[in-house]
Amino acid sequence: MKTNKTHDALPGRRRFLAAGLALASAPAFGLTGGAAPPDSASREFNAFVLEQMRQARIPGLAVGSARDGVTRFARGFGYADIESRRMVDADTVFHLASITKTVTATAIAWLHEQGRLDLDEPVAPHLDFPLRHPRHRAAAITARQLLMHTSGISDANYYRIDFRTPGRDADLSLQGFLRDYLVPGGKAYSAEGSFSAHAPGAAWDYSNVGFAVLGELAARVSGEDMRELTRRELFAPLGMTSTFWTLADTPAARSATPYLTADSAYVRQLSIGSPDWPGSMLRSSIADLTRYVAASANGGATGDARILRPQTMAELLLMRQPAQLPAWLTGQGLGWMQGRLGDRIVANHWGGDPGVFTAAYLDPDARCGVAILCNVSTSEASKAAIKNIALRLLSRPDEAY
Template sequence: MSTDKSHDALPGRRRFLAAGLALASAPAFGLSKGPAPPDSASREFDAFVLEQMRQARIPGLAVGLARDGATRFARGFGYADIDSRRMVDVDTVFHLASITKTVTATAIAWLHEQGRLDLDEPVARHLDFPLHHPRHRGAAITARQLLMHTSGISDANYYRIDFRRPGRDADLSLHTFLRDYLVPGGEAYSVEGCFSASAPGAAWGYSNVGYAVLGELAARVSGEDMRELTRRELFAPLGMTSTFWTLADTPAARSATPYLTTDNAYLRLSPIGSPDWPGSMLRSSIADLTRYVAAAANGGATADARMLRTQSMAELLLMRQPAQLPAWLSGQGLGWMQARLGDRTLANHWGGDPGVFTAAYLDPNTRCGVAILCNVTATDASKAAIKNITLRLLSRPDEMY
């Protein structure tokens, strides 16, 4: 799950669309990447998903199921763009929002595997700007704390200022953003707004800025932009050819249009860019994301590629209970979180931003994973729909292939 910001869009970033879209009549679109499921099971599942979409007023949705390191199916439903009636398919690109954090965590774990980074050493020794908690100068901030949201770096000023840009990538570089936010004298710096009262390692506090630091740390340790590192060492081996770090690289013709629902309309939003890209800016298709989820649920490997050693993947999914962990979580791992879903306890991460709501669930015990992408701002109804679809898949996975 995520505590991403999800502010209403500004009037200049949206326009009214026709009200009353009949989602229940939208045909399923998108072919399975694995063996085709039985016709009866396929029809039943399609009807179930479309009903969940209708109830939650979700314009477009993509869903993937992985098991034993392989994609069992990936499908699209509804509209990627309402005006043009362009349908969602398995290659439609969605904004992943905070699921991005699990990818950044994987990159950090890979660097740890390579012996380039100790998760428990002070990260400040690798950076070219000072990083310390101004209220607890004797306590170093480590990569493990950043991964677990226990670094003491606060998002208060991050939400107050809103660094996002509609329709384009961020103006600020990651490095400039971090210096402005974390270094005394920076334009976004304040003790109260940038750091919590808790010492590093003492308490949980969700931090988008903390994950931005991890992206900069990866660059300083590896000698290259983390985006290039992940393209070569993660996306390419897994065959993820429709995964993009920037809006400039994302093909508009294949992108899901983000929407906000009102009582009687769908409001079209602009995609957003933000300088804290290591925590929120990745975009991907369900075909690609399901490959990634397949590896994560299967000890770090798919049938033909390995992204992490089994021990490293297990460490990402080792759940702890730091102080002040919110009630909706039962554990915090490195990047991945843990929560109850029905009668199961699953590793997961949600993502949300204007016009997008995403979720990924892992069940390492059964080596199953589910990914779901929606092009609508999260609501209570859409959250319930995503949970219902995930439970349906994990309780009856054998029916789907």
């Protein structure tokens, strides 16, 4: 799940564009290309989703469900772009926001599985800049701590300084961002704002910057940009051809337009870029993301493709309770989190940015997974809608949709 310490909670930091768009009428749903006409169960589910969207004022939504490593369906509802009346379908590309962190965690786990990275050894020797907690210099920061948000790296300065760029990829490189933020003398560095009061490993504190470090760590250990590594070792085996790390690579004609809601209008937003891309910048379609969720809920495999060994996937989803874990979580894994969904406890991760709200849920015991993508900012109503849809799917895994 996301936390209120992410950009999701700061919609006011991105300017509204000059004009709002009139509130759309109830959106219509679109099925994946080539799908048969919906039967009664599908029609009932579609109506349920549309009602959730209406109540939460969600202009466009995509939902996918998987079981036993296989996509059961991937479907679009409503508008990818209100002005042009372009509809969401299974191939519409959404900004995933913090769901990206689970992909970065999977890449780190893959390197660990290959014997190229020990999760419990200090990461500093792998980096080409110093990384040391200024108040706990004897305590090394490890990859496991970074994955579990217990590294002692703080996002305080990250929220004070908006590193995002509207309408384009970030000008600042990942390494430049990390040097500015974590190295004394850097433009964004302060001992209090870049690091928490807690020693590495001592307490939970959600950290976007910590996941940025993991992206750089993956590059240093593997000898290549983590984006290239994930394209080859994760996306290609799963057939994820509509998943992109940069705005420059993302096809605008297939992208969901992000919206904020203001009074009785939807306010169109520019897509954003950010230098901390390992934690927030992945973009993907529901067809692609559901394949990834299917593998993650199924011991790291789907069909003939395996991205992680079962024991490695199980380690990602092994939940612990570090000190200061917030009440809305029941556990923290490696990248993935755990929380309550109705009467169930499931692994999950949420994501959000201005005009974006996303969620992924895993029930590894039942080998089920759900992904939901929206092109509107997070609200209490949209949170409720996404939970209701996910709970409906995970509670009725055998129902035809």
